[in-house]
Amino acid sequence: MGNNLFTKVSIVFLALVGFNYSAFAQEEVINQGNMIINAGIGAGNWITDNKGYSVTLFPIVGSFEYGLLDLFDSRGAIGIGGYVSYTIFGSKSIIAANANVSDLILGPRAMFHYQFMKNLDTYAGIMLGYDIKSYTHPDINLPGSQFYPGIFVGARYYITNNFGFWAEAGRNTAPIEVGVCYIF
DSSP states (O other), X not given: OHHHHHHHHHHHHHHHHHHTXXXXXXXXXXXXXXXXXXXXXXXXXXXXXXXXXXXXXXXXXXXXXXXXXXXXXXXXXXXXXEEEEEEEEEEOOSTTTTOEEEEEEEEEEEXXXXXXXXXXXXXXXXXXXXXXXXXXXXXXXXXXXXXEEEEEEEEEEESSSSEEEEEEEESSSSSEEXXXXXXX
16 A cells, blocks of 8 residues: 555656756746645654653744745745644653654744745745644643744745755754645
8 A cells, every 4th residue: 555655656756856857947946826845754843852852853934925025136035924834742651651742733824935046936935823732631831722823934945947955954843844836
């Protein structure tokens, strides 16, 4: 089953890259009206650090952005969008050996972009998220569901007109998040 999933994901990946390949990537990487989707994973966590839990499922991250406004002769832009991530943590405690925490974060985001070089989209942003937790075993050391604001910086590097790689650092689900992006 795992090999079948890998084959399907590989075919979709190659189709996206192959159908959108261009020898020269676009001059501006985000403009008013563009839509961008990001998919990736996170490393580390802000949620259970130093609270007796370890990552069972690394954060799976997705986001969407819409280019709202062009600035600085299209070298800059303002974008708005949404963010979602899901992760699971397991207890390191012998007493609560089977305890897990599922964590879902949802929220709107706003980004300011500035392009310093061709194919590279750099940005900084804020998120007004909500952290929804569910426990298999209650733990007084961890907060329940709560407001989860975030601040981050990131970059996307496009290898074609539509396809690239991204990375973000900041207060999202994980301190570092990386993945692939698609602009349309």
